[in-house]
Amino acid sequence: MISTAERDALAHALSLAAHGPTTGGNPQVGCVLLSPTGEVLAEGWHRGAGTAHAEVDALSKLPEGGARGATAVVTLEPCNHTGRTGPCAEALLAAGIARVVHAVADPGENSSGGAQRLRAAGVDVEQADAPEAEAFLAPWLTAERRHRPWVTLKWASTLDGRTAAADGTSQWITGTAARQRVHEQRADNDAILVGTGTVLADDPSLTARGDAGELLGRQPLPVVIGRREVPADAKLRRHPRQFRQFDGGDLDESLRELYDLGVKRVYVEGGPTLASALVAASLVDEYAVYLAPALLGGPRLALGDIGATSIGDARRLRLHSLEQLGSDLLITARPLIAGAGR
Structure with a gap:
């Protein structure tokens, strides 16, 4: 006893x-x-x-x-x-x-x-x-039990779920405190995933940086999902670590390959195409949603089709934490059904 x-x-x-x-x-x-x-x-x-x-x-x-x-x-x-x-x-x-x-x-x-x-x-x-x-220990246990990394899907949106304006502009939906929290979360993960669409549209650096823009000591591995080539002048090619690219044909297999490389925690910052594919495949273990008190309307939603055609198909989540960052909110949620992020 x-x-x-x-x-x-x-x-x-x-x-x-x-x-x-x-x-x-x-x-x-x-x-x-x-x-x-x-x-x-x-x-x-x-x-x-x-x-x-x-x-x-x-x-x-x-x-x-x-x-x-x-x-x-x-x-x-x-x-x-x-x-x-x-x-x-x-x-x-x-x-x-x-x-x-x-x-x-x-x-x-x-x-x-x-x-x-x-x-x-x-x-x-x-x-x-x-x-x-x-x-x-959920992130580490998930990786060990399922032989693929714990996957956190992040997006920043307005209250009506828009991640960009109708003309495609998205910088900046959230304020400085929320953006700095994203850098902290990047540093807390082994890898960052984006799709080739995000690389081509936003040219992200995928680095973890401090308040003054300096590189933090620990940098996540940048990972690109998709078949399109990363441009020769992309910021990603100047990342302190050599990026990895997977064609995205089998997301589960790509994650398993990352696990074999020692990656136990993945932070996904891709657009709606990659995000929706991961959700539809039940490969998301945690959602980090940054909400700004603003409205945009229009078509630029955080997620596209995830296979939910009726309210009964909704992916139910449980609230894990809620954090106010300046005027923005960070909502962290996890699948309600145990094992839903298979």
């Missing part, structure tokens, strides 16, 4: 996990080490690929033998895999940990099995019922 101290430690471990990066392929994980009587001995979190995992980070803060008989409370099942670092299950065994409480089971084909390894060595292992941890 999980104690009150262990549940409190798990909540704290989740807050520690949030310090870790959302990009780079690895999950955000936090760990708290408790003494046999429930006092916090040490804590840690994972700082990105190639760095110590949360359990090892926490263990490193104790003297040799300081974790013997302790309980490790972790937001994700300890890994049982040797990659850039060694398996956390073995590190916990070597440190003399007596009990492990973890939230989410690791779905990774290579990294799972840590709980089984620990139990086989005599460690008391218990999985907590922690839906908040499952929700926190």
Whole structure:
């Protein structure tokens, strides 16, 4: 049975996990080490690929033998895999940990099995019922379970759903605060997707930039969907990273290829053609909709045909968060039906 101290430690471990990066392929994980009587001995979190995992980070803060008989409370099942670092299950065994409480089971084909390894060595292992941890890790878990990245579809529109005026102009529908939030979201993803139509019409740079227009240290991979050639003088060709292009014939397969490249989170900024295709194919896990208090009318809608011919076909979403940015709103929503973003 999980104690009150262990549940409190798990909540704290989740807050520690949030310090870790959302990009780079690895999950955000936090760990708290408790003494046999429930006092916090040490804590840690994972700082990105190639760095110590949360359990090892926490263990490193104790003297040799300081974790013997302790309980490790972790937001994700300890890994049982040797990659850039060694398996956390073995590190916990070597440190003399007596009990492990973890939230989410690791779905990774290579990294799972840590709980089984620990139990086989005599460690008391218990999985907590922690839906908040499952929700926190949703992007990474989706990528691991479905072998394709978590897909966030973003658009900026007026209140009547227009992403551009009748003459095609769209800069700027939203204000500076909303536009800067977009750059932050770009930096929080492994890749940005656009269609060739957007490249030809808007000539986007697809970089993540700061308030003064400077390039941020971490740049997402630019990805173009479509068969048309990217112009030789396109800003995209001056991106710090070499862009990738897919013909778009099979969006699911393109996403799987990105997953194989280590991309776990994708931010889609394409126009209505690409956006509608992803929605129709049930490949969107999250919607980031920036709404400006303005009206345009006309035909330039955020989405085209998504296969909904009657109200019963509507893609129902659940509100995840609402954020005011200057005079604009950022609405984040996710499919209401679990697994709808297959």
